[in-house]
Amino acid sequence: MYLNAPVSRLAAIIDLAAPIPGTPAEIAALAERARPGNGDSVLTYLQPAGRGVALPILEVREHEPGFPATALAARLGDWHPPQGYMLIDRHPALAAVCDDLAAQPIRREVRIRQVSAVP
Numbered sequence: 816m817y818l819n820a821p822v823s824r825l826a827a828i829i830d831l832a833a834p835i836p837g838t839p840a841e842i843a844a845l846a847e848r849a850r851p852g853n854g855d856s857v858l859t860y861l862q863p864a865g866r867g868v869a870l871p872i873l874e875v876r877e878h879e880p881g882f883p884a885t886a887l888a889a890r891l892g893d894w895h896p897p898q899g900y901m902l903i904d905r906h907p908a909l910a911a912v913c914d915d916l917a918a919q920p921i922r923r924e925v926r927i928r929q930v931s932a933v934p
Contacts, residue, residue, distance in 0.1 A: 816828070816829055816875070817896050817897055819896065823883060823884040823896070824881040824882055824883040824884065825881055825882040825887060825912065825913075825916055826877055826878065826879075826881035826882075826916075827875055827876060827877040827878065827881075828875075828876050828878070828913065828916065828917055829872055829874070829875050830872070830873040830874045830875075830876075831870050831871060831872060831873060832870075832871040832872075832873050833871075834868045834869065834870055835868065835869040835870075835871065836866065836867070836868050837866070837867060837868075837869070838865075838866060838867070839857075839858050839861035839862045839864070839865065839866070839867055840858065841867075842857060842858075842861055842867035842868070842869050843855070843857040843858035843861065845869050846869070870900075871927075872927045873926070873927060874924060874925065874926050874927065875924065875925050875927070876917075876921050876923075876924040877921070877922045877923050877924070878916050878917065878919040878920065878921055878922060879919060879920060879922040880919065881916065881919070882912060882915075882916060884896065887912065890908075890912060891908050891909065891912065
């Protein structure tokens with residue numbers, strides 16, 4: 816996970832469970848169970864597409880010191896912070912940085928209570 820300004824650093828690793836595809840209503844129901852009050856906005860967001868995918872978070876680990884944007888640019892060259900999700904397997908140099916991040920001390924970690932899949 817890259818934290819934007821004012822932090823501007825690669826700081827955490829998020830472990831995801833298998834994606835859960837579904838209709839907007841099914842994904843909105845998952846969102847509502849995970850965080851009451853969240854379902855309506857998810858439904859509104861997904862309705863134009865007619866489908867959606869939930870990415871269940873299993874665990875978040877923040878490592879320190881992480882990698883500030885300047886260190887990422889020095890190591891990766893033309894570094895531009897991601898604007899959304901990235902499949903790390905498509906970016907071997909960034910994957911190597913993430914491996915180095917995972918080797919850093921853990922500052923804090925949180926395991927997430929799972930919400931069951933679409934009923």
